[in-house]
Amino acid sequence: MNIGILGFQGAVIEHQRHIEKLGYEVVNVRYPEQLEDLDGIILPGGESTTMGKLLVRTGMMEPLRRKIESGLPVWGTCAGMILLAKELENDPQKHLAVMDICVRRNAYGTQIDSFDIMAEIPAVTKQTVPLVFIRAPYVTRVGENVEILCRIDGHIVAAREGNMLVTSFHPELTDDLAFHRYFTGMCVKS
Secondary structure, eight states: OEEEEEOSSSSHHHHHHHHHHTTOEEEEEOSGGGGTTOSEEEEOSSOHHHHHHHHHHTTOHHHHHHHHHTTOOEEEETHHHHHHEEEETTBOOOSSOOEEEEEETTTTOSGGGOEEEEEEOTTTOSSEEEEEESSOOEEEEEOTTOEEEEEETTEEEEEEETTEEEESSOGGGSSOOHHHHHHHHHHHHO
């Protein structure tokens, strides 16, 4: 099974290490033709505006959107969540706009406001998992087909809509493989 990771910037290597620990092949995706043989793709944390511009510049925006709309499993972490959202709060900019969520960018503040906690997310694992938030967004509204997987202090920080998974936090920055296992499970089932 081939799992792609959008390779423009951000936590690419960290996601790659986790996927490889689970025994899957990783494709560092930078060009549209690399989308063809994927069983799933991760949109990592980084800078969403830059990533959006690079998706346009490389000609990947529309092919990636079509692949996701056709059922390719996708997981957006932090900036990846912003790329997938149909709506951004107080921001007219949209990127892939495929998941029926509204996202508030940098909702937890600046870099200095970053934090980590432990949480239970029963849909993903029976164990508590570490959650690392770095200038994190959160979801402020979900459509009727979106399943909320986790809330922290009342804010939606993980959700799923069919083949699309989003997290405000960065599982790739921990040693825990639960979310990567959950995502690769989505890829196997598709």
